[in-house]
Amino acid sequence: MRKYLILPLALLAVSCGSNDDEVASGTFDDGDGGKASYSVKGDDGDSEVTIKTDKGEVRISGGEKARGSLPMGLKLYPGAEIQSSMTGSGEGSTGAMLTFKTDADKDKVIDFYKDQVKSKGLEVKAEVNTGAMKMISAANKDRESGVNVSATDDGSGGTQVTVIAGGNG
Template sequence: MRALILLAPLMLAACGSNEKTVTIKDGDGKDQTVTVSEDESTTTLKSDEGQAVIRQGEDAAKMAEFPAHAPQYPGSTVKSSADFSGKDGQSGAMMAQETSDAPDKVMAFYKDKVKASGKKVAMETTTPEGGLIAVEDAGGKGGMMIMVSREGDKTQITYVAGQ
């Protein structure tokens, strides 16, 4: 049934006109609502467990909220962003960016930002094609990961956080 939830935005996007909303039942008989904006730039998924809002293109750039310890990479283009919230107060965010800078330059930028913030680096990996920085929040109540990878002549930067 969860696969159906993932397919619903694609089915809605194919319709092409005005905002589209579909409500389906999950395996437990609970409603899951998927709404795709008229221009297909925003998809919202809602259930009694929480909500996810996923944005593409200009909407992603307008709505992306980068924290001070992991700001938008200078000169990058925001490709997508998402916000997640759960019924018990859990929350999360994801931002995907793209730059023509080399992965090692991007990794150095984020290492410096995290270090300056005083946050604890839980894990770090580095390869010629990119790397990963995992950061813990105080008290272990949340954290974030910054993933960097090279694809062709572009470097992809993905920021994921949750608590």
């Protein structure tokens, strides 16, 4: 149970401190008999939380600390304003989730990522278009690596985008 309490406490601690200072850190029981550690750096607008166990690591970033890099060499949409990112690795797998805003139309964003995934040897397996939202899902032949991209009209002429990518290796 304690492992579920540590993240909210760590995020709360982000509201203190300067941008690069570690504002909180510690260890806790991972719920499986092992130990895990966490550290929080930054402040409320520019933060990074890192959680490490013997099985891997997760980083949750916001503001300027949010990383624009995605697995498999995918690129960030040009001119995108990153809102948050999360990366993780462990037991031979890596993954990332990135949210951003852009002034571009959702169709252009989806076309950009269709080209990106195809250039990485992935095949678009599904496409969804609900009017305000478009989404693609792509994977490699063995389905060991994949990408999901959703682009939604934000109501102000821009687009809110979430990219989730990951795989083995």
